[in-house]
Amino acid sequence: MMTVTSNVDDAVEQARSAASARPEAPAVRAGWLRAIADRLDDSSEELVPLAGEESGLGAVRLRGEVARTTAQLRLFASALEEGSYLEVTIDHPDPGATPPIPDLRRMLVPLGPVAVYGASNFPFAFSVAGGDTASALAAGCPVIVKAHPGHPGTSRAVAAHVLGALEAAGAPRGMFSLVEGFEDGIALIDHPDVTAAAFTGSTRGGRALADRAAARPRPIPFFGELGSTNPVVVTSAADHARGAALAEGLAQSFLLGAGQFCTKPGIVLVPEGSQLESSIMDATPRDRQTMLTPQIAEAYLDGFERVRKVPGVETLLTPGAPGEPGLLAVAAEDFAQRGEELDGEIFGPVTLLVRYRDEAELRAALEVMEGSLTGTLHCEPGEDVEQVLDLLRARCGRILFEGWPTGVAVSWAQHHGGPWPSTTSQHTSVGVSALRRFLRPIAYQSAPSALLPPELREDNPCRVPRRVDGRMELPEGPTDGA
Amino acid sequence: MMTVTSNVDDAVEQARSAASARPEAPAVRAGWLRAIADRLDDSSEELVPLAGEESGLGAVRLRGEVARTTAQLRLFASALEEGSYLEVTIDHPDPGATPPIPDLRRMLVPLGPVAVYGASNFPFAFSVAGGDTASALAAGCPVIVKAHPGHPGTSRAVAAHVLGALEAAGAPRGMFSLVEGFEDGIALIDHPDVTAAAFTGSTRGGRALADRAAARPRPIPFFGELGSTNPVVVTSAADHARGAALAEGLAQSFLLGAGQFCTKPGIVLVPEGSQLESSIMDATPRDRQTMLTPQIAEAYLDGFERVRKVPGVETLLTPGAPGEPGLLAVAAEDFAQRGEELDGEIFGPVTLLVRYRDEAELRAALEVMEGSLTGTLHCEPGEDVEQVLDLLRARCGRILFEGWPTGVAVSWAQHHGGPWPSTTSQHTSVGVSALRRFLRPIAYQSAPSALLPPELREDNPCRVPRRVDGRMELPEGPTDGA
Structure with a gap:
């Protein structure tokens, strides 16, 4: 044989x-x-x-x-x-x-x-x-x-x-x-x-x-x-209209496959005091999922610890073991100051909520982010989102306006790539x-047929x-x- | 102002x-x-x-x-x-x-x-x-x-x-x-x-x-x-049919702009005892052309000297000063052995004739060559050139069957690039x-219009x-x- x-x-x-x-x-x-x-x-x-x-x-x-x-x-x-x-x-x-x-x-x-x-x-x-x-x-x-x-x-x-x-x-x-x-x-x-x-x-x-x-x-x-953090932006209007439903969708997306997707939403920018944040703890099942390898499991807990300890970061939910979900939050102001420590992929079932008080803070947080495979914008019809969209366009390969970035269709128009480090x-x-x-x-040139x-x-x-x-x-x- | x-x-x-x-x-x-x-x-x-x-x-x-x-x-x-x-x-x-x-x-x-x-x-x-x-x-x-x-x-x-x-x-x-x-x-x-x-x-x-x-x-x-050496292959049949005319064309091409073209034909593979070689000395005007900069002029003479000294290389024409033409020749057998020393661009009005005794020697010489912007094949209708063409295709970005590689049209179908080091x-x-x-x-994805x-x-x-x-x-x- x-x-x-x-x-x-x-x-x-x-x-x-x-x-x-x-x-x-x-x-x-x-x-x-x-x-x-x-x-x-x-x-x-x-x-x-x-x-x-x-x-x-x-x-x-x-x-x-x-x-x-x-x-x-x-x-x-x-x-x-x-x-x-x-x-x-x-x-x-x-x-x-x-x-x-x-x-x-x-x-x-x-x-x-x-x-x-x-x-x-x-x-x-x-x-x-x-x-x-x-x-x-x-x-x-x-x-x-x-x-x-x-x-x-x-x-x-x-x-x-x-x-x-x-x-x-x-x-x-x-x-x-x-x-x-x-x-x-x-x-x-x-x-x-x-x-x-x-x-x-x-x-x-x-x-x-x-x-x-x-x-x-x-x-x-x-x-x-x-690596890719796949930022998600939720506008105040979208949060007001459907914050609880967005929390459900987010939880499903960041937990999918134990968060081991290149398109996992790793950073979610929400208005301060958002409905999404009030709902996310209830929306997040506490199941322990099996991770791919012991090394990945260990790196997940290490990555969580590293970010949890950054000044200004608040721990909403700590994984007790590899494969259990984690939730972190930070003010946009702090995120913008500490982008190098906070803007990186943690491979596993965790996401970081970034709370902004106004669009200037939202934009400042986006500005420190490196390239990503995807960027998601949840907004309402008629909102002026052009400046936020410009920032997402500059750093993302695929921009979504509905749903969540996990799930990558295989088709003619697909683009799965983005500025460094998401692709090289x-x-x-x-x-x-x-x-x-x-x-x-x-x-x-001038070739015989x-x-x-x-x-x-x-x-x-x-x-x-x-x-x-x-x-x-x-x-x-x-x-x-x- | x-x-x-x-x-x-x-x-x-x-x-x-x-x-x-x-x-x-x-x-x-x-x-x-x-x-x-x-x-x-x-x-x-x-x-x-x-x-x-x-x-x-x-x-x-x-x-x-x-x-x-x-x-x-x-x-x-x-x-x-x-x-x-x-x-x-x-x-x-x-x-x-x-x-x-x-x-x-x-x-x-x-x-x-x-x-x-x-x-x-x-x-x-x-x-x-x-x-x-x-x-x-x-x-x-x-x-x-x-x-x-x-x-x-x-x-x-x-x-x-x-x-x-x-x-x-x-x-x-x-x-x-x-x-x-x-x-x-x-x-x-x-x-x-x-x-x-x-x-x-x-x-x-x-x-x-x-x-x-x-x-x-x-x-x-x-x-x-x-850098690019832009190899030119002349078959026995083509040399027999039009070796003297090919010598004229070659001289015009390698001397154009004092040889300071990225597509200058720097290596010409000819049958041993070719008409092209018998004609090339007469076809090459001895004019001294002004080179672009003193550094380039100096590098031209240095490059000529370096290749001239490689064992097996015969000097047909020595430039007495920068901007004067040079002609070198070597057996394909030696070229194949010493590709690292011989297969490199000398920026200036010089070309190296590589004399092959049979197609096996021709192919062995092509096999040691690095990538080039162009490869030129002068052959006659009906000749079996597929294997030589495969070797050119593998290392060149543009394949010419008439004329000479200097002169790069600007058009929809043009390709000016090739395997390393001709482009990166x-x-x-x-x-x-x-x-x-x-x-x-x-x-x-799912974007509002x-x-x-x-x-x-x-x-x-x-x-x-x-x-x-x-x-x-x-x-x-x-x-x-x-």
């Missing part, structure tokens, strides 16, 4: 050789992604208990996560068939232009072997066969996954299915491998033949890898999704445009949407990639 | 305040770019002699460069009006999706203040009002240019026109500034409110800035265009998609091309951005 885990040098060597072949047609790669999705769906009942045992997450959540993972693979397959992601652009010669334009044809091509660092908190959707792997394979890049140590058995089981599905679908050996262990994770980011890396995890771990990626003799792009790049890690991370442009990739040929045999002489052209017939 | 040069702190503070306002509509920014272009065109006769004196470049070339610069500004203006660059993407709610999709609307927004490091070799097109500045302003980002010390007077004169044009066009103060000097260049890359940097220059200088950008407490993207990112610095460097996505930017509203008041529920939609009427 084949070993699921590889050593780094073998994995990268095989990936390099898979990458150096001409990339398979997008429709062929779409077949690979669907083959993986089918096999994971078929194996859900085997995988879910394994992941449950290793992560402490419940079966309903994990079953949903498998479905999310396979839907994601299939969405990328659709995007490959639709073809816009190639950004095909053709300029016909224009000798009269300044400077003259020759025949130029541009498209995107895969970067090469990609290192993916699995996350702890989604053993399926952000791990071995998660969004980073799906988007890199979709882009045509071989993937070497570094398994997260929090769920090694799940990682190996998923990897075996991915390998089996790719082999059965005829993908070249080396399109996918799994490596394990801290040392191999370091060796992977340093390996000269790795061309990009994707990571979801802590700011500290991500920064260490990002620094190594940048310090290589040949630096590579590092697509990290790190201008790209998303969820949604169709996540593909763009693993592609680079190439332009052909026979030497052009089919996507760039004049008669558009691949029927891709393209821009010709500055004008977008859609192929006739169905172009629906949804 | 207003001082043209600012200090870094003032410049960034003003840029930050210009950036924190809601970005002006794309059509308004298009007006700014055209205003700058008009003013530079009107000032060509003032600017060209100044640049000539500082750079040693001729008036015809410099007049053409002003025209290139202003055409570039106008092309970005067209792209703003066309609107595709915003990547507007709308998903309507789909509660049945896995996971459910809310109303999501994505577009790109400006990053914030951008630092631009002017290049030495194009005092207009890659300097103060060059492609980096044009694309950052087009994206909606305020720009702080660090002037190249090789042409300080030209830099100040161009800056004064840019400032004047922006002021007359009603742009906010702070959209553009000029700073000078090595220390200010360092202070700029380190400044906490700078959100991205663009650079064209040497691998050493670019690497130093890239390292600082990555080491900041809050790292920023660094879009550097560094997956983006181009020339052509419309250079815009993407200075933009980041933002997604609005009144709070959406007009580009994302359901009725498409800005008439932008957009993707709705996975399907591309073009506004009716003219959509020509060319």
